[in-house]
Amino acid sequence: xxxxxVVIGPEDGGGGFDLLLEDRVILRHRVAAPAFRIAKGDPxxxxxxxxxxxxxxxxxxxxxxxVVENHMDPDQGFCSIGLASxxxxxxxxxxxxxVLSAEPGPLLTAYTTYPGFDRISLRLLTGPDxxxxxxxxxxxxxxxxxxxxxxxxxEPGVGREPGTPLTDFMSIDGSFAxxxxxxxxxxxxxxxxxxxxFLSLTGWEAGEEGYYTEIDLSQPGQIEWHCWTGNVxxxxxxxxxxxxxxxxxxxxxxxxxxxxxxxxxxxxxxxKDGDRSFARLDTLIAAGAAVSxxxxxxxxxxxxxxxGRRLFWDWQWNPARYPDLPARIAALKARGIRFLGYVNPYLxxxxxxxxxxxxxxxxxxxxxxxxxxLVDFGEFxxxxxxxxxxxxxxxxxxxxxxxxxxxxxxxxxxxxxxxxLPVDLRLHAGDPxxxxxxxxxxxxxxxxxAIASRGRTGDALFFMRAGYTGVQEHCPLLWAGDQSVDFSxxxxxxxxxxxxxxxxxxxxxxxxxxxxxxxxxxxxxxxxELLLRWYELGAFSPVMRTHEGNRPEDNLQxxxxxxxxxxxxxxxxxxxxxAPYVKHLVAEAQATGLPAQRALFLHYPDDRETFTIQxxxxxxxxxxxxxxxxxxxxxxxxxxxxxxDMVWRHVWSGRDYAPGWHDVPAPIGHPTVFYRxxxxxxxxxxxxxx
Numbered sequence: 259x260x261x262x263x264v265v266i267g268p269e270d271g272g273g274g275f276d277l278l279l280e281d282r283v284i285l286r287h288r289v290a291a292p293a294f295r296i297a298k299g300d301p302x303x304x305x306x307x308x309x310x311x312x313x314x315x316x317x318x319x320x321x322x323x324x325v326v327e328n329h330m331d332p333d334q335g336f337c338s339i340g341l342a343s344x345x346x347x348x349x350x351x352x353x354x355x356x357v358l359s360a361e362p363g364p365l366l367t368a369y370t371t372y373p374g375f376d377r378i379s380l381r382l383l384t385g386p387d388x389x390x391x392x393x394x395x396x397x398x399x400x401x402x403x404x405x406x407x408x409x410x411x412x413e414p415g416v417g418r419e420p421g422t423p424l425t426d427f428m429s430i431d432g433s434f435a436x437x438x439x440x441x442x443x444x445x446x447x448x449x450x451x452x453x454x455x456f457l458s459l460t461g462w463e464a465g466e467e468g469y470y471t472e473i474d475l476s477q478p479g480q481i482e483w484h485c486w487t488g489n490v491x492x493x494x495x496x497x498x499x500x501x502x503x504x505x506x507x508x509x510x511x512x513x514x515x516x517x518x519x520x521x522x523x524x525x526x527x528x529x530k531d532g533d534r535s536f537a538r539l540d541t542l543i544a545a546g547a548a549v550s551x552x553x554x555x556x557x558x559x560x561x562x563x564x565x566g567r568r569l570f571w572d573w574q575w576n577p578a579r580y581p582d583l584p585a586r587i588a589a590l591k592a593r594g595i596r597f598l599g600y601v602n603p604y605l606x607x608x609x610x611x612x613x614x615x616x617x618x619x620x621x622x623x624x625x626x627x628x629x630x631x632l633v634d635f636g637e638f639x640x641x642x643x644x645x646x647x648x649x650x651x652x653x654x655x656x657x658x659x660x661x662x663x664x665x666x667x668x669x670x671x672x673x674x675x676x677x678x679l680p681v682d683l684r685l686h687a688g689d690p691x692x693x694x695x696x697x698x699x700x701x702x703x704x705x706x707x708a709i710a711s712r713g714r715t716g717d718a719l720f721f722m723r724a725g726y727t728g729v730q731e732h733c734p735l736l737w738a739g740d741q742s743v744d745f746s747x748x749x750x751x752x753x754x755x756x757x758x759x760x761x762x763x764x765x766x767x768x769x770x771x772x773x774x775x776x777x778x779x780x781x782x783x784x785x786x787e788l789l790l791r792w793y794e795l796g797a798f799s800p801v802m803r804t805h806e807g808n809r810p811e812d813n814l815q816x817x818x819x820x821x822x823x824x825x826x827x828x829x830x831x832x833x834x835x836x837a838p839y840v841k842h843l844v845a846e847a848q849a850t851g852l853p854a855q856r857a858l859f860l861h862y863p864d865d866r867e868t869f870t871i872q873x874x875x876x877x878x879x880x881x882x883x884x885x886x887x888x889x890x891x892x893x894x895x896x897x898x899x900x901x902x903d904m905v906w907r908h909v910w911s912g913r914d915y916a917p918g919w920h921d922v923p924a925p926i927g928h929p930t931v932f933y934r935x936x937x938x939x940x941x942x943x944x945x946x947x948x
Contacts (some may be wrong), residue, residue, distance in 0.1 A: 261364040261494050263337050263355045265328055273325040275339055277355070277366065279455055279496055285366075285382050287341075287353075292323040294341065296351055296370050297377040299486055301691075306433035307636050308413035308678045309441075312470060314486070316377060322351040351378070369489040376488045382481045388453050389869045390475060391857065394446030394725060395736065395761040395769075397753035398439040400857065400872035402449060402475050409445040409471040411677040411695050411724055413437070414739055416777055418748035427780060439748060443677050443739050444698070444725030447471045447483075448507065448764045452859070452869060455496035456503050458510075459485070460727050467491070468695035468726060486691070501852060501860045504763055508851025511730035513765040514706075515847040517800060518717050520596055521670070521735075522840040524550035525796070525830035526803040528772070530567065530810065532556065532579040536586060538817055539595075546827045548834035552590060553803060555600035555672060557583065563637040566778070566808030571640055572609030573601050574662045587667035596669035598719075601659065603676060603701045604640035607632055611658070612641050620650035623684040631683040642679065645700040646693060647686035651707075659708035669718050672737070676701040676724030698724035702732035721770070721801075730765040735801060743775035743784040743807060745889040751775065751792055752887035755855075756872045758799075762853030767844075769855060771796070772805035774816070784813040787889065787926065789822060793829035794929040795885040798877055800840055800854045802833040828927075832946055839939050843878045854878065862899040871897055874930075880937035882906060884922075884930040892925045898932060906932040907940075910947050 266274040266288070277285035287293040297316035304311050320343050327340030327349050336356050340349030354367040368378050384390075390402045397414065399405065415437010417425030425436035448458035460467040467487070474482040483490075493510070497503045508515065527542060527549055529535035539552050559576035561568045570576070575583050587597040605612040605621075612630075615621050621630040622642040632639040645651045663671065676698035681690040693700075702722060709718045721735040738757040742749040754771035761769055773796040774789050784807070796802040804826075807813050816826045843854040852860070856876040858868035874884035874896060884896040898906045900917040907914050908922065909931045915922075922930045933943040 261355065261366075263339065263353075265325065265330070265339065275325065275353075279494065282453070283383060284455075285380070287323070289323045292321050293381045294323075294351055294353075294368065295319060295321050295379040296372060296375045296488075297379075298374050299377045301486070303681050305680055307435070307634055309415065309434040309437070310410055310412045311434055312408065312410060314377070318375075320350060320372070320375070327352075350375075364494050366492045366494060367490065377484070377486060378488060378490050379482060379484045380490070382457070382483070384451070384479055384481055385453060386479065388451055390449045390451055390481070391760065392446070392449040392456070392763050393473065393760065394448070394764060395442055395444035395738070395757045395766075396440075397442060397738070397757045398748050400756050400759055401870045402473070404476060405439070406476050407440050407445070407473045409447045409473065409695070411443060411445055411698055411726055412441055413677065414441045414443055414749075416742060416749065416779060417746065419746070422746075424742070424746075424780060424782060437749070443723045444729070444736070444761065445695070446725070446727050446764055447473060448727065449473065449481075450500060450503050450763055452500075452863070454499060454503060454863075455494065456507060457481075458493045458507070458727070459483070460491060460493075468692050470691070470695070500863050501850075504765070504853070504860065505851035507763075508730070508765040508767070511728065511765040513730040513767065513851065514732065514734045515767045515844070515851070516716050517734060517768055517840075517844050518719055519837075519841065520550050520594075521719050521801050522550075522844075523837045524548035524802075524834040525826070526551035526553050526598065526801065527816070528553040528555070528803055528805040530554060530556035530560070530806055533581060542817060542823065542826065545823050546831070548830045549595055550834075551596040551598050551670065553598040553670075553672070554580070557599040561638060565636055567810060568808070569600060570609065571602065571604055571606035571638075572611050573658045574611070575666060584666045591667065591669070597667060598670035598672070599663060599668050600672045600674060601663065602674040603643050603645070603654070603697075603704070604633065604635070604678070605643060607639045607641060615641065615643060615650070615653070618650075618653065620644060620647060620653055625682060625684055631680070633678055633680060635678075642683065644686050645697070645704060646688050650686070651700070651704050655704045655708040656711065659705060660711055664708065664712050664714065664718060671720050673701065673705045673720045673722045673733075676722065695726040696728070698722065698726050699728040699732070702729045706732040725761075725766075733766075734768065736761055736766050736769040737803075738769060738771040740776040741772065742777045742782060743788060743813060744782055745788065745887060749777075750887070751788065751795065751885075752873055754795070755875060755885065755887070758853070758855040759857045759872060759875055762855055763857065765851065767847035767851070767853045768800045769853070770799045770801040770803060772807075773803060774805055774807065774813075776805055776807050778807050778809045778813050785889075786814055786819070786822060789814055789816070790825045790926050791886050791929075793825050797829040797833040797836070798881070798883045798885070798929075798931065800843070802830065825927075835942070835946060839878065839880070839942060842939070846878065858897070858899060865899050867897060868899055880934050880939055881943065882932040886924050886929055893921055893923050894930055896920050896922050896930050896932075905935045907935050907944075908932055909943055912944070912947070
């Protein structure tokens with residue numbers, strides 16, 4: 259669909275213009291109803307251990323509403339309009355539309371040269387029934403309507419529901435550590451409309467801009483974008499369906515869309531028990547578990563804190579905790595089991611790599627001195643490797659990930675954090691306010707380049723929780739972060755479904771979660787029911803990976819009882835059995851950009867019932883998965899879309915269901931999963947019940 263600017267004749271002494279997408283007006287500017295505002299920002303930014311609060315009290319605000327310049331060159335596919343606050347006054351804001359070609363689509367640019375003005379707000383129009391999705395990885399709400407969405411990568415918080423005891427307790431010290439509905443590791447100013455178009459800041463080259471943005475969908479009939487910059491670029495594209503839009507976005511972001519076969523052929527067992535981890539793994543395998551990997555994040559050693567068992571942030575093998583690790587890794591690999599570790603982009607101030615990086619000049623510095631800037635990570639400090647310095651990025655990629663990880667045999671790792679970059683430090687290049695959101699993208703690139711340097715792209719695997727526009731190009735697999743070990747609405751098991759669906763809409767084909775959750779605080783511990791239900795969810799995810807959590811001794815583990823071992827064995831084998839289907843989904847993602855876990859409306863865009871469903875998903879287009887995410891539930895309500903003659907078959911009972919809403923029995927061990935009877939994989943799906 260074509261976009262164009264149409265200038266309106268003089269009106270109220272100033273004229274106006276419309277931005278049309280085909281025949282639909284998505285932006286209307288008039289003197290009496292201006293679509294733009296500019297201001298001088300006065301920001302107030304507070305960070306406490308990765309939790310941020312941002313506020314702004316502009317010192318001066320102007321509303322440029324009169325058209326004072328008008329340059330149209332349709333032959334060149336370019337037009338621009340100058341706006342001023344007073345009739346005949348100097349232009350304060352320039353609005354330009356560039357149509358590069360039918361692909362990838364038009365760009366709308368707004369920029370001000372007015373001295374000192376570094377804020378632009380713009381208002382777009384929406385239809386009365388229009389629904390919006392996207393925003394990166396959102397964990398509370400799939401549909402964005404009715405709320406304001408700050409775009410700033412941060413810790414998501416514990417509980418994420420102000421007014422509940424856990425959330426309020428976590429924030430009582432002023433740290434904001436409880437979070438809220440919008441706090442996320444991975445925001446992205448890209449949204450998709452049910453009217454089959456998308457809007458995305460930063461232009462067509464993903465990762466160009468990282469400025470703070472708020473997307474305000476709280477008022478019906480409009481979207482307001484509040485941008486902490488004096489130069490905004492918005493990419494616009496329309497398509498015939500939401501699925502086609504997702505494909506356009508995946509192409510725009512040059513998304514990585516492959517997973518190694520080993521990662522989908524069984525469960526990855528997460529243990530952090532030092533050398534004892536190998537014996538515990540063997541017990542699970544002897545019980546019949548299908549295992550593709552052993553993930554030991556404590557391969558670098560541990561640091562015990564009041565939060566729980568954390569890691570020693572010096573990225574090299576710790577022989578005291580894991581004697582003979584390279585030989586152990588080689589022996590596992592000979593058995594078809596890969597070894598995975600952990601790394602993040604910070605260096606503990608009491609570790610040798612911090613001193614090495616400081617001597618080389620590779621750490622971010624304090625504003626008032628040349629001393630390394632230290633970030634408080636809760637009972638220990640760490641330096642920030644300055645990835646705006648190409649030499650520092652190369653050093654970390656080669657000397658840390660290449661030589662100390664890949665070269666001793668690691669085949670994968672959690673590439674943690676990325677969202678902590680403070681704004682009151684000094685970088686080799688760039689403004690930290692601009693760089694903060696881009697930091698996860700830089701971090702992903704460091705990991706991807708390390709793997710590429712060893713010729714291991716598509717074989718070695720890393721996974722991340724932090725992100726922003728552009729991370730799709732480098733990161734092959736997301737994980738949903740640090741959920742609480744419970745069924746809570748905004749921070750429990752159900753949020754990982756919303757996370758996968760929302761991130762999948764903006765070009766991230768594969769997502770997974772910590773089976774069992776991670777965060778256990780203030781008496782909140784795992785139940786056997788939670789762990790068994792998370793097995794069921796993990797089995798129907800591209801990668802099934804367990805985690806012992808931040809307090810392993812306080813929580814049930816996958817090998818804590820005969821019941822939990824048996825459950826893990828069963829669902830690891832289901833996950834392994836689905837490998838041929840997941841390989842099909844990987845190929846489909848490469849061809850179309852569609853994610854493995856899909857919002858229902860991607861396949862049924864004319865069925866409005868699907869627009870806000872966020873607790874079930876298509877796994878490919880042949881399986882419907884509706885995990886049980888409520889404590890004590892033995893049944894759940896499921897929506898099955900399709901034409902009246904469509905048949906959905908329940909995997910465990912073999913019973914056929916027609917489209918519509920159904921209350922389906924779902925005792926533990928029988929999650930609500932259905933398949934299309936016409937699927938080429940129907941025999942495989944039927945075999946899962948055996």
